[in-house]
Amino acid sequence: MNEKPEKLIDKKGLRLDGRKPDELRPIKMEVGVISNANGSAYIEWGKNKIVAAVYGPREVHPKHLALQDRSVVKCRYHMASFSVQERKSPAPSRREIELSKVIRESLQPAIFTEYYPRTMIDVFIEVLQADGGTRCAGITAAALALADSGIPMRDLVVSCAAGKIENTIVLDLFDTEDKAGSADVPVALMPNLNAVTLLQMDGILTHEEFEKAVNMALEGCKTVYALQKEALKTRYLNVKGEVETETKEEEEAEE
């Protein structure tokens, strides 16, 4: 399992898990899974399993961290000790602290933080099972949880990665490809505003390859966005019915 495979792409041009170079892993999303949180979402992205929860806006603790003109966004990305093959120490590692920051900065532009000054918005991302591309799946789930919590947002945020394995640019690398491949480019996007909020590159790519990878990742983002929107709408379709009949009744009464 941990050995490096000989070939990442077979003669037919298919990858180790049978995907085409520009194919995403199967994605499943659910909104409103944690009743204690103000908003929450669960995502299954290939073998990744991630829960995201949002609390707030709420009082800032410690108080001196509060900002007078906007709310503070806090983010914690954490991998469960059982999320990988070898037990991971539950203490936040260097990588997790960095990812928390990167994810926070990719979500912050989407939130109207200036609406609720002197408050704090807490975002928790818990990785239950990891198989490469957890930051992308985490961002996608966290954006859903934010929307579910009723915090006003400019747009949803979707994220997807592209990378290079054996001189081919491919979409959405999983763990083995990520480790054996030569580059990984995660991208986060606000699809309606067409604004990129996260762009990283790990590895070496030429200009042309980089451009191709970014464009491929952006295409992937758009596909994921459709799924994300659908998940959110499914959750709120029954709630919609409630308000609908209310307004209908009101109108009837007016007539």
Next chain:
Amino acid sequence: MPILLEKRQLVVPGDLIAEGDYIAGDNTYKEKDKIYASRVGIVEYETKKVDVVALKSFYIPRMGDIVIGTITEVGFNGWMVDINSPYPALLRASDVLSRPFKPQKDDLPQVLDAGDLVVAKVVSYDRTHDPHLTVAEPGLGKITRGQILKVTPTKVPRIIGRKGSMISMIKQETGCNIILGVNGVVLITGKTLEDEQLAMMALLKIEAESHTTGLTDRITQMLKEEKSKRGGKTE
């Protein structure tokens, strides 16, 4: 070029609702002549103004709102009150005592202590200051008896019903007094515990079935049936 979604369509944050010369209303925002939704909700519009009715939101204080809160902290000259909102509310001692507050004479925890519930009115709130409450009006003050029920703040209008039809019907049928906090906390006080439970049952039914039509009539019927059942028992 005005493009509009149909009325009552479900939107998620970032969805484009209108383009052109429109006014961005509730839960929307405008950027470069385009109006987008900022919350999950239902599109509603009048001639020039575009609104989104939010399906999930939290309570933001407004001046004049009647709220029900819990005392969380006794301070030097007042109390901190949790009103189910991102901001804690302040209640001043002089306001509750209705005379100047003397720290040597008055013992604040004896007047109101942590955990006590109060019905209060928001007197001031803006983005730079936490909300201030007052109880110096008839009907406001410490809650001594009754039942407390929490509902989602977005469902408060449904409990009120159109022009207060639902709430007044429940009051009449159960003989209970109901105070509806705009922050989603409801206080029910009746003559007997059974009356209160009856009113609570009705309110819970509203929360669970708030999406169905003809709810007011069904609640009336349910209350009448329950009352006759109980009346039969006591006789």
